[in-house]
Amino acid sequence: VSAGSTRFDAEEYVTAWVERGDYPKIHVPITAWVRENVGPEEGHVLDLCSSTGLLGRKLAQAGYRVRAVEQPGPGLELGRQNRVYEHIPLMPLKIGPDTLDDLAEWLSGRLTATEPVRTVVARRAFPELWDAMGGTQKDFACLVEVLRASGVRNILLEGRQVSKRSTHPLASAADEARALGPSFKAVAWRGPLYHLVASG
Ligand SMILES: C[S@@+](CC[C@H](N)C(=O)[O-])C[C@H]1O[C@@H](n2cnc3c(N)ncnc32)[C@H](O)[C@@H]1O
Numbered sequence: 001v002s003a004g005s006t007r008f009d010a011e012e013y014v015t016a017w018v019e020r021g022d023y024p025k026i027h028v029p030i031t032a033w034v035r036e037n038v039g040p041e042e043g044h045v046l047d048l049c050s051s052t053g054l055l056g057r058k059l060a061q062a063g064y065r066v067r068a069v070e071q072p073g074p075g076l077e078l079g080r081q082n083r084v085y086e087h088i089p090l091m092p093l094k095i096g097p098d099t100l101d102d103l104a105e106w107l108s109g110r111l112t113a114t115e116p117v118r119t120v121v122a123r124r125a126f127p128e129l130w131d132a133m134g135g136t137q138k139d140f141a142c143l144v145e146v147l148r149a150s151g152v153r154n155i156l157l158e159g160r161q162v163s164k165r166s167t168h169p170l171a172s173a174a175d176e177a178r179a180l181g182p183s184f185k186a187v188a189w190r191g192p193l194y195h196l197v198a199s200g
Contacts, residue, residue, distance in 0.1 A: 043118030
């Protein structure tokens with residue numbers, strides 16, 4: 001399935017996977033970036049804001065132990081109904097100031113007696129979470145601190161396509177990387193892809 005103007009949660013992506021095992025081309029760069037920067041032995045990987053679940057499923061197929069968080073809604077339902085999330089522990093959660101404690105419990109593994117999440121994969125996730133947290137650096141820092149305190153060591157992100165018209169504070173991957181500091185520090189980047197590690 002070509003990237004074109006197809007939305008990330010399009011039914012045709014899920015249908016292509018169900019019928020032919022094809023994964024969307026939109027996830028090729030971030031998948032390659034994950035494989036270049038962290039190995040499957042480095043622990044659980046979170047597909048943050050996983051939508052229909054196809055990115056996480058692709059990483060699971062590549063040998064990673066994947067978990068996913070996505071808010072309840074049509075994208076999540078489409079993935080569930082088509083068994084994209086089979087064998088991928090999923091937390092249906094709308095992340096925001098009121099749900100940070102639940103997120104922390106689940107990430108650390110305390111809630112389900114599993115290993116903590118060590119790597120977060122976030123493709124075009126942080127700009128929406130910035131808004132959901134309240135829209136300021138101080139609000140966003142509460143989410144970032146939850147990630148760090150829960151045991152997350154690596155963040156692999158892909159930012160939005162930069163557009164001259166964008167007025168969002170996290171319009172680019174570089175903006176996202178800055179907003180994740182000082183808890184996380186950029187150690188590698190290429191175009192819209194960043195690798196950050198927990199400081200200290
Ligand atoms: C631009 S999409 C990216 C989806 C996926 N990461 C990908 O690249 O294919 C952003 C996703 O974030 C989810 N999302 C937005 N706000 C959220 C929140 N507060 N909590 C959980 N998920 C959220 C949306 O439902 C959507 O699936």
